Amino acid sequence: MDNYVVHVVDDEEPVRKSLAFLLTMSGFTVRVHESATHFLDAAPTVVKACLVTDLRMPDMSGVDLLERLGTMGANIPAIVITGHGDVPMAVAAMKAGAVDFIEKPFEDEVLIEAIKRAASQLEDVVDISHDVASLRARLDGLSVRERQVLTAIVAGLPNKTIAYELAISQRTVEVHRANIMSKMQAKSLPQLVRMAIALEAHERNS
Template sequence: MQIDSYVVHVVDDEVAVRKSLASLLTMTGFTVRVHESASNFLTDAQNIGKACLVTDLRMPDMNGLELLEQLNKKGRSIPTIVITGHGDITMAVAAMKAGAVDFIEKPFEDKVLVEAIRRAASRLGGASLLDDNIALLRTRLSQLSERERQILTGIVSGLPNKTIGYNLGISPRTVEVHRANIMWKMQARSLPELVRMTISLDFTG
């Protein structure tokens, strides 16, 4: 998908963040529009052509998850990237189940956002909704031990290592070791990528 064939809409309630993201994406070559709230974006959503959406998860009037739910009600599917702070993993997973194609944890490098937008934009060209080969992912998942599957369930539920360890009767350090093994076996480069994989597989534990 050519970078100049679609518009990137940025929704964030903080002026400084909107300006920073708009500057970064414009210098990268994207056409950008900014919106100070989810409500303002929804007002224009029906008249938007080819577009990608970058939205903060936590906003005062309507959060990113609620925005996606409203878009779904309107029958308006827009490839969406959710930006989230630490502790928002549960909501971020819910946003992906509501249709977001990616989520990025703060703080993030500029290139991470740019690459995420390019991936999201590939959906506009009719690409498959799944970036990963499902059969290959199932094979990787089958390599996880029962304990690793239990810990993976906790991870994608947004639980911290300490809570996962308490629930399973093991130390947080042991959880960290298993978590590293899970990332390696699944060949996930980041937590968002791991979550994308589990959603693609409808993983429930």
């Protein structure tokens, strides 16, 4: 991690200080920014780094920040931190270029491991983007109901809403979610979302 810098963007000072302390104690070099605008000013000079940003900020959302970075051509791996119920925004952030998202509250190690993966350019993302045929085969292995549940999951709907819309019990939704994760060989919700985005992009471009 020599010369690797983690840039933290959050409008709340206590959060910035807490994350800076955690990451510094974990051996990272950290820079904090109180707004997305502040980080954008520094972005042209940022190299060998990753970005950790909150999704909901007053001046510019995390999604807008990533879209601006994409327009600038800045190649900075980004991890977004989301509140409960913000999965739709997290999905939008990943479509805008985020490599991972983490839902609050989270364990310290979850963030640290996400940053380490970002530092190594998230090899699983590379694998996903180059292995669409395998993903398609996994998707074809889902039942009609499982594909309906998958669509709802990626849309960010909670189990209760999925159960209501599909007229099934929440317990049945949970069983379907477990089956989907297993059949798609996804280790986490962010990875499942990345798979869905890769398939969507492939279908759109084919």
